[in-house]
Amino acid sequence: MSSEVDIDRSLNYGLKAIELSKAKQIPASPRNYELLFNYVSGENQELVGTVGKLLERDEPLSETVARRVYDEFLSPTKQAETVEEISGQLSDEIRQAMAVVHAAAGSSGAYGNSLEGVASRINDAATGADLKSVIETLALASREMERNSYELENKLAESENQINSLNERLEEMRTESRTDALTGIGNRKCFDETLAHEAATVDETQEELCLCIGDVDRFKKFNDTYGHQTGDRVLRLVASCIAGHVKGRDLAARYGGEEFAIILPQTNLRAAVTVADQIRERVMAKELVKKSTGESLGTITISFGVARYRLGEDVEELIKRADACLYAAKNGGRNQVKCEADAGVDLSMVA
Template structure:
């Protein structure tokens, strides 16, 4: 973990502990997790609920914290959907196995009947016995045909059901990788994507760059215009970032008002160009308050750019990009700072964790 990331996480932890103390809520792990998640801002529905509670003058307590934990953190919709689909798949596969077992039993019975008939035919039998044998064989054949027909129907139905279940599973997995507010990839997907991109860069000798983005003065903007407008800003930044990258590039909400872009097959100079394009595109957009059409001004962001070096770990690459981001903040915001030529000691993240706003 980089120094900047440690400071940020420590700031979130302090906020969570302060809220626990103010509400006289026991610092049990689940309540700490609830308020830590609130402090990071990564769950907009949770934040909206807690903000409404604060604005309504209600004092949070253990009972309320337990209800919020059960609603927002104990059960995750995407995971529940994945589990549900997996269970349905299991039931369908069991039904197919049962149908196959039944067909095998019928086939075994039919084979036994044929063997008996073969033995009888080798001996001298009367015409009446021959007719009886023929009727018995016809009956067994029809039973075998009926069983096979039912098996075919079940296999056909299972094929259709499994195809539909696979689509549901793919959608649920995709949903679990998206940030619910901005609809771009979430932190989990970012972490996995960075590891994969770095592995490929090391294996194939391809360039790889990382861009970290922080919305300027976001906390002040949020406090002035409200959380709904703040959510609108987050969606705007996400849309702008996503529309200015392409191919295998990955845009993600890193946490709170911070975003990131993983740029495979992109060298340092090209990554600076991408970051500058996003910065300009974002600055060019004027924000309107939807309820009143009031002009709220323009949103800007600060950018830090770093490129993969042999021997890098995800933490080391993130630390350099983070350091560049904080340098951009200290340089007046609304700018792009890259790692080449950066004076490292002065820009190692000497800021309050809330300064990201």
């Protein structure tokens, strides 16, 4: 079912992108099409805001400006280049820190040699003047060592701060790459990676693992009636309800469009159904109100399909079963939860 929904949604976005290209006299290039497609889909709010402001202008969107926006938000090499840049800076900082340590080791060696020389001269000192000269030499060497130690401490502290800052940027990049920009929960990449990891873990531990896939009921009609901004509010509201019911190793993710997924490790089928039903009830209890007028837009409902992982299977089979259960929930009247153990769920196309 999700593939049919994705195709319809993609065709709709594609047609809107083409219409917008004609209306705004934007050259028909693959890059511009991808840019406008992402704009009308509304999934990247920063991109929507930037492109929206540009389209409000009277003049057509130039190739130069379109390329700049594309490179900023959609270029597939952008994140890789940023990670490579940060990694290079980290390597430089580590090399500098090592150089400081080696220099300090050299200073310590020189100080040790000075002490040995002073000890020899003390033994050979015949007069008070000789002894005074030895003491002055010792004091000078000690001050030099103290200065070097102070500089070493400052340089190492500076390097440590730089390295910590760069590590934080790398972690932010990693988190950003796994987070859905609109809803703030996990994105499809995060979902795919987490499900593969949890399945591999279960193959070793033989613990329970369940997957819930949910789809907002009649979302397209709602979106077309009230507009993309209100549709985005709906998606954020649903994501918030789902996120409020996950804990520990559980993962809430936006699976695509108006579909959401919940990965539930160490959870059996009936417990997973309970979680999905609690989320369904929480979503249904929310009333959406138009901010500008206070008008009630009614309630939102969501349907869920729930499946249990079978040891050693491909995770795609688990997804297909959860999707078949979701189809049964939709076909059965929406606003309900169906699992693979329920009567009326057809898994024949999955096997």
